[in-house]
Amino acid sequence: MADKSAVAVSLPPHRMVRRSFMRRLLERRSTVALLMCSPLFLLIAGLVVYPAFYALYLAMLNRRMTQFVGLDNFAFLLKRDTFRLVIFQSCLFAVSSVVLKSFLGFVLAHLMSNIPSGRQRIWRGLLLVPWVIPLALSTLGWWWLFDPSYSAFNYLLNALGIASVPWLGVAWPARLCMITVNVWFGTSFFMIMYLAALKSVPEQLYEAAAIDGAGTFQKMFYVTVPMIRNVISVTVLYSLIVTFANFDIVRILTNGGPESKTHVFATYAFQVGIQSGDIPLGASVSLFMFPLLAVFAYFVLRNVTRRGREMTV
Amino acid sequence: MPMNKVTRRKALKIGAAAAALPLVHIRTAGAAGQVSIALWDHWVGQGNDVMKKQIAAFAEKNKVEVKADLIPSASGQILMVENAEAQAKAGHDIYALSVWEVHNHVDDLEPVDDVVGRLIAKYGKTNDAVEYLCKVKGHWLAVPSSSGTQTKGPEGRISILRDAAGLDVVKMFPGSGTTCPGLDAWTWDAHLKAAEACAKVGKNFGIGLGTTSDSVDFAGSLFAAYGAELVNAKGDITVKSDAMREVLEYAQRLVKVLPKDAVSYDDASNNRALISGQSALIFNPPSPWAVALKDAPAVAADTWHFPAPAGPKGRFLPYLPYMWGIWKFAKNKTAAKELLEYLMQRENVEARENATIGFDIPPFVSMLDFKVWETAEPPKGTLWNYPNHPWHKQVAHIAAMPAPPEIAVQIYNQGTMPTMFAKLLSGQSINDVLGWAENELESFKRA
Numbered sequence: 001m002a003d004k005s006a007v008a009v010s011l012p013p014h015r016m017v018r019r020s021f022m023r024r025l026l027e028r029r030s031t032v033a034l035l036m037c038s039p040l041f042l043l044i045a046g047l048v049v050y051p052a053f054y055a056l057y058l059a060m061l062n063r064r065m066t067q068f069v070g071l072d073n074f075a076f077l078l079k080r081d082t083f084r085l086v087i088f089q090s091c092l093f094a095v096s097s098v099v100l101k102s103f104l105g106f107v108l109a110h111l112m113s114n115i116p117s118g119r120q121r122i123w124r125g126l127l128l129v130p131w132v133i134p135l136a137l138s139t140l141g142w143w144w145l146f147d148p149s150y151s152a153f154n155y156l157l158n159a160l161g162i163a164s165v166p167w168l169g170v171a172w173p174a175r176l177c178m179i180t181v182n183v184w185f186g187t188s189f190f191m192i193m194y195l196a197a198l199k200s201v202p203e204q205l206y207e208a209a210a211i212d213g214a215g216t217f218q219k220m221f222y223v224t225v226p227m228i229r230n231v232i233s234v235t236v237l238y239s240l241i242v243t244f245a246n247f248d249i250v251r252i253l254t255n256g257g258p259e260s261k262t263h264v265f266a267t268y269a270f271q272v273g274i275q276s277g278d279i280p281l282g283a284s285v286s287l288f289m290f291p292l293l294a295v296f297a298y299f300v301l302r303n304v305t306r307r308g309r310e311m312t313v
Numbered sequence: 314m315p316m317n318k319v320t321r322r323k324a325l326k327i328g329a330a331a332a333a334l335p336l337v338h339i340r341t342a343g344a345a346g347q348v349s350i351a352l353w354d355h356w357v358g359q360g361n362d363v364m365k366k367q368i369a370a371f372a373e374k375n376k377v378e379v380k381a382d383l384i385p386s387a388s389g390q391i392l393m394v395e396n397a398e399a400q401a402k403a404g405h406d407i408y409a410l411s412v413w414e415v416h417n418h419v420d421d422l423e424p425v426d427d428v429v430g431r432l433i434a435k436y437g438k439t440n441d442a443v444e445y446l447c448k449v450k451g452h453w454l455a456v457p458s459s460s461g462t463q464t465k466g467p468e469g470r471i472s473i474l475r476d477a478a479g480l481d482v483v484k485m486f487p488g489s490g491t492t493c494p495g496l497d498a499w500t501w502d503a504h505l506k507a508a509e510a511c512a513k514v515g516k517n518f519g520i521g522l523g524t525t526s527d528s529v530d531f532a533g534s535l536f537a538a539y540g541a542e543l544v545n546a547k548g549d550i551t552v553k554s555d556a557m558r559e560v561l562e563y564a565q566r567l568v569k570v571l572p573k574d575a576v577s578y579d580d581a582s583n584n585r586a587l588i589s590g591q592s593a594l595i596f597n598p599p600s601p602w603a604v605a606l607k608d609a610p611a612v613a614a615d616t617w618h619f620p621a622p623a624g625p626k627g628r629f630l631p632y633l634p635y636m637w638g639i640w641k642f643a644k645n646k647t648a649a650k651e652l653l654e655y656l657m658q659r660e661n662v663e664a665r666e667n668a669t670i671g672f673d674i675p676p677f678v679s680m681l682d683f684k685v686w687e688t689a690e691p692p693k694g695t696l697w698n699y700p701n702h703p704w705h706k707q708v709a710h711i712a713a714m715p716a717p718p719e720i721a722v723q724i725y726n727q728g729t730m731p732t733m734f735a736k737l738l739s740g741q742s743i744n745d746v747l748g749w750a751e752n753e754l755e756s757f758k759r760a
Contacts, residue, residue, distance in 0.1 A: 063719070063759055064420070080756050081749075149574055149585060169577040251388075257523050258576035259735050260727075274392050275726040277417030277719075279400075281759070 058283040065280060073284035082260050083268070083285070090264040090289070092175065093250075094243040097182040102236055104183065105190020110220075112191065113198045124192070131188035139252040142181045143168075146253065171261035174254050178262060181249050190235055197231035198224065230304045237300045244289050265289060347378045348648040350407040351398075353391060353461040353635055354383040356600060360669040364460065364656075367664070371655050377648050386411065386461075398640065406643035407653065410636045412711065413725065415447055415455045416718035422454040423639040423646055428654050429453040436659065436677035440701070440709040442632045443676045445718070455636035456653045457676035459662045464674055464701055464709065465530045465631035467504075467622075468587065468602065469594035470516070471615050471692070477514045477593065478507035486619035488694010489687055491704050496620065501538055504622040505567055511593035512570035519586030519595040520571050521578025522735040524728025528578060530631035531596045532730035533712020536560055538624025543724055543754055544716035550754045553747055556626075561733065561743045568738040576735045588612055596621075596631060599696055603670055606691075614691040619698045620705040628707035634676065671696045678703070723757040 025031050062069050077083045108127065112120055130138060145152045146167035154164040168174045201224060209219050225232075247266035250256060256263035256271060263271070265285055273282015350368070355361050361383055372379040382405065384391045395414060398404030399421045415422065429447075433439070439447075443457045474480040480503075485495020508518045521528035536542070539560040545551045568575070572586065584601040586592035588609050595601070605613035621630045637656075639649045655661065662675050663683050671685040681700045689696040701709050712730060713721035724730065729750060736746045 076756070076759060081752055082756075149572070149582060149589075149591065164573070166574055166577070169574050174577075254577065255524060255579060257728075257732075257735075259732050259739070260524075270389070271727060272723075274389060274396055276723045277413065278723070278759075279396065 055283050055287060058280050059287050061280040063278050063280060069280075073281055074288065077281070077284055077288065082263075085260060086263045086265060086268045086285070087288070089175065089262060090244060093178060093182070093246070093264055094240055097179050097186065097243050098236055098239050100179070100183045101186045101190050101239060102232070104187045105194055105235075106232075108187065108191040109194035109198055112195050124195070127191060128188045130185050131192075135185055135248045136252065138185065139181055139249050142177075142184075143252055146177050168254050169258055171258060174258065174262045178249055178253055181253065182243060182246065185249075186239060186243070189239070193231055193235045194228065197228035201227045230307055233300050233304050237297055241293055241297070244293065346645050346648050347380065348407070348643075348645045348652055349380040349382070349405040350637075350649075350652065351382050351384050351391075351394065351405040351409055353409040353411070354385040355460065355669060355672075357603065357669040357672055360460065360665055360673070363665050363668040367656060367661050368652070371652055375648070375651065377645075377652075379652065380405075384409070402640075402642045404640070406645055406649040407637050407639055409458065409461065410455055410638045411461070412446060412633060413718065413722040415636055415638060416449065416722060418638070419449050419454065421641055423641050423643065424452045424454060425456050425639060425650060425653070426453050428456055428650050431654065432456070432657055432677070437679040439676040440632070440678070442709045442711045442714065443634055443636075445714055446634060446711065447636050455638040456657060458635045458637050458657070459673040459675040459680075460665060461635035462674045462676060463598035463633050463672065464699065465527065465534075465596045465598055465633065466618060466620055466699065467594055468597050468599065468616060468618050470587070470590075470592075470612070471617050473511060473514070473516050473593040473615075474507060477516060478510040480507055482617045482619050483692075486617070486698045488692070488697045491702070493620065493698070493704060496704075496706065497623075499620065499622050501535065501563065501622045501624045505563065505570075507594070508567060508570045516591065516593040517570060517572045519578075519583040519592035520567075520575065521583055522568065522571065522575045522731045522738060523578045523582075524731060525578070525580045526633065526725075527580045527583055527595075527597060528731040529712045529725055529728050530633060532734060533714075533725075534596070534621050534629045534631045534710060535564070535624070536712070536730055537629035537708075537710050537714070538622070538626055539563070540624075540626035542716070543713065543729065543750065544720050544757075546715040546717070548717045548720060548758065550751060550758075552750045552754060557747065558743060559625075561737060561746060564734045565737050565743070568734055571738075576738065587616070598672055599670070599699055600672065602695065603672070610691075617692070617695050620701075620707050623707075628705070629710035630701050630705070630707045632674075632701070632709035632711055634674075634711075671699060674700055720754075720757045724754070727753070727757075729753055 058065070059073055060068055060070055062072075112123060112127075115123060144150075151164070151167060153167065158164060165173060167177050205223050205227070206219055209223050214222065244264075245266055246264060247270065250262055250264050250267045251270070254262040256267050260268075265288060269282045269285035272285055273279045352361070352364060355364070365381060368379050368381050371377070384394055386392075391409065391411070392414075394404075395408055395410065395418075398408065399418050402421075410418070430453075439457050447453055447455045447457055469480075469482055471483055474482055480495075482495070485499065486493045508520075511518060520531055536557075539556050541554065541556040541560040542551050543557075551557075572578075572592070574582070583592070583595040583597055584604065587595045587597075587601045588605045590609070590612055599618060602613050602616045602618070605616065621628055637653050639646055639653070643649055659680060662673075662680055663685075666673055666675070666683050667685050671683070671689050675681065675683075681702060686696040686699055687694060698705065701707055711721075711725075713724040716724060733746050733750055736749065737743070741749075
C-alpha cells in the first residue's frame with residue numbers, strides 16, 4: 001500500500017484521478033464481464049446486427065440499388081397477387097406446421113415420460129433422428145417418396161389398385177406434403193423440450209390433484225399445462241420464427257410450383273432477389289414478416305418473464 | 314538555379330509515374346501477377362480437367378499465377394457466390410455468368426470490347442442471343458464462353474417416334490452432311506401430332522410445365538415460333554395479341570398429352586423420363602444421352618438429336634449461354650483479359666469440346682464444324698444436329714427475348730410462360746390466363 005501511495009504522490013493531480021478511475025473501473029466485476037463478453041458482442045454485431053440493418057437498408061432501395069425508396073418495395077409487393085399468395089402460403093405452412101408439431105410433441109412427450117427411464121433413452125434417441133439428419137438431405141428422401149414420376153407412395157397405392165396421386169403437381173396435396181415433412185422434422189424438437197419441462201413438474205402437485213379427485217385430463221389442463229406454459233410459449237415462438245424462414249423443404253419439394261402456389265417467403269425471396277436480380281425486392285420479401293414476428297415475440301417473451309416472476313414470488 | 318529546383322508539383326508527377334510503372338509492366342505479355350477465375354463446375358468432369366490444364370499452360374507461358382475455382386450451379390450456388398462478390402466488391406477477377414447475369418450486374422462489370430472484338434475479327438460473328446445477353450449500350454460486358462453453353466433442341470427415341478408417330482428422324486435429319494430432308498415437314502403441328510401419337514402408346518413427350526429452365530426454354534421456343542411476345546423490345550406489354558391466343562390454343566391441345574406430373578417437372582425430370590424409357594422425346598442438351606451411355610445403353614443407342622420444330626414465324630432453338638465477365642473491382646484486369654482470350658482460341662475450345670463429348674456449344678458460328686458432333690456415337694451422328702448449323706434455318710433464342718433484359722429476366726426466372734401452360738392444364742380459360750399474365754408483367758416493369 002505504501003508503494004501505491006508513493007507513486008500516487010509523485011504524479012500530477014489529474015493523472016492521479018485518471019489512474020484511480022481506470023483502476024476502479026477495471027476492478028469492477030461488471031467491467032471484466034463486459035470485456036470478456038466483448039468478442040461475443042463483436043461476433044453478434046458483425047454476423048447478426050450488421051446483416052440485419054444491411055438487409056433493411058437494401059429493402060429500401062430501388063431495383064438498381066441507386067436510389068432510396070423508403071417503404072415503396074413493401075407497398076409494391078402488397079399489390080401483387082403472387083405475393084399475397086405467398087403470404088397466405090407462408091402463414092398456412094408455418095401456423096399449421098407449428099400447431100401440429102406442438103400437439104404431436106406434447107403427446108409424444110407424455111407417452112415418453114411414462115416409459116421407464118432405461119428404455120426411454122432408446123426411444124428418445126430414435127425419435128430425435130429426424131431432427132438430427134440435415135433437413136436438405138431428409139427432404140430429398142421425402143422428395144423421392146413423393147417424386148412425380150417414380151413416387152414410392154404411388155407405387156404402393158397402385159399395388160392396392162388405387163390411382164396415383166400427383167403429390168407435388170396439385171396445389172393442396174403439395175402444400176400438405178410440405179407441412180408433413182416439416183412436422184416430421186420438427187416434432188422431435190417439441191418432444192424433447194416438453195419432456196424436459198415435464199420432468200421439472202413436482203410430483204407432489206399431481207398427488208395433491210389426485211387427492212382432490214382430479215382425473216387424467218384435469219391433471220393435464222390444471223397442473224401440467226400451467227407448469228410448462230413458459231416452455232410451450234418459448235418453443236412455439238422459436239419454431240414459428242424458424243418455420244416462417246424455412247427454405248429447404250419448399251425449394252427441394254416443389255420449388256414454389258405448381259403455379260407459384262407453394263412459395264413461402266424464403267423461396268420467393270430467393271427467386272425474386274437472387275435469380276431475378278432484384279436484391280432490394282428480395283430483401284423486402286424476406287423482411288416482410290419481421291415486424292409481425294417481432295411484436296409476437298415481444299408479447300410472448302413479456303408473458304414468459306411475467307410468469308417467471310410470479311412463480312419465484 | 315530555379316530551373317533545377319524540385320517543386321512539390323514535380324515530385325507528385327514523379328511519384329505518380331513511379332506508381333504507374335507496375336500497371337504498365339502487367340500489360341506486357343509474360344508479366345508476373347495473380348488472377349483468379351470462378352468457373353462453372355462442368356457436369357462432364359473431363360471438361361474441368363482439360364480446362365485446368367489449359368489454365369495451367371497459360372499460367373506457365375505468361376508467368377502469371379492463376380487461381381481457378383469450380384463452382385457448381387446446383388441449388389443456385391454459382392448465383393449466390395456471384396451476388397455475394399458483387400455486393401462485397403471483392404472476390405474473383407473473372408466470374409462465369411449464366412444467361413441473365415450480365416444484365417443483373419451491368420454496373421459491376423468491366424467492358425471487354427477489345428477482347429470480344431479481336432475474337433470476332435478472328436472467328437466471325439456470334440449469334441443474336443449472345444449479343445442480346447452480353448452487350449449493353451453497345452459495349453460487350455462479358456466474353457461469350459463455350460463452357461456450359463448449350464442448346465435444348467429435341468432429343469428423341471428413334472424407334473418410338475418411327476413406330477408410334479411415323480417420324481423417321483434419322484432420315485429427316487441425317488447424322489452428317491449439310492442438308493436435312495425432313496426440315497420443312499418438322500413443324501409445331503407435326504410435333505403435336507407426334508406427341509398425341511406417342512401418348513397413345515404411353516410414351517408421352519417429357520415436356521415440363523414447371524418453372525425451371527428446361528420448361529421455360531421449351532415454352533420460349535414455342536412462343537417465339539408463333540410470334541407471341543409477352544413484352545416487346547420497347548418494354549410494352551403485348552400479351553393480349555392474336556399470336557398469343559394462337560399459341561395458347563395450340564398449348565391447350567399439347568398440355569393434354571404431356572405427362573400427368575408435367576407441372577412438377579424440374580430440370581432432371583425430363584432427363585429421367587428419357588433415360589428410363591418412359592418418354593419418346595424431350596427438349597434438352599445431350600446430357601441424358603451421355604448418362605444413358607453408361608446406365609441405359611439401349612436407350613442411348615436409340616436416341617437422336619435434331620432441330621426445333623418451326624411455327625408461323627420461324628424455327629427457334631432454345632439456347633442457354635454462359636459468359637465470362639471481369640469484375641470492375643478485379644485486381645488484374647489485363648491478365649484476366651489475356652486469359653479469357655486464350656481460353657476462347659479455337660484449339661482450346663475444341664479440346665474442351667472433345668472432352669465434354671460435344672455438350673458445350675461455342676458462341677462463334679465458325680466453330681460449329683468440330684468433328685466431335687459427327688463422330689459421337691452410338692448411334693453415329695446422333696449429335697450432328699445438336700449445334701445450330703446454318704442449314705437448320707433456326708434462330709438461337711432465349712425465352713422472353715426481345716423484351717428489355719431487366720423485364721425478360723423476371724419472365725424467365727419466374728417461369729411466366731410455362732406457368733401459363735400449367736394454368737391451361739388446370740382448366741383455366743385463355744382469357745383468365747392472359748389476365749393473370751398481364752398482371753404479372755405489369756409488376757415486372759418495376760424500375
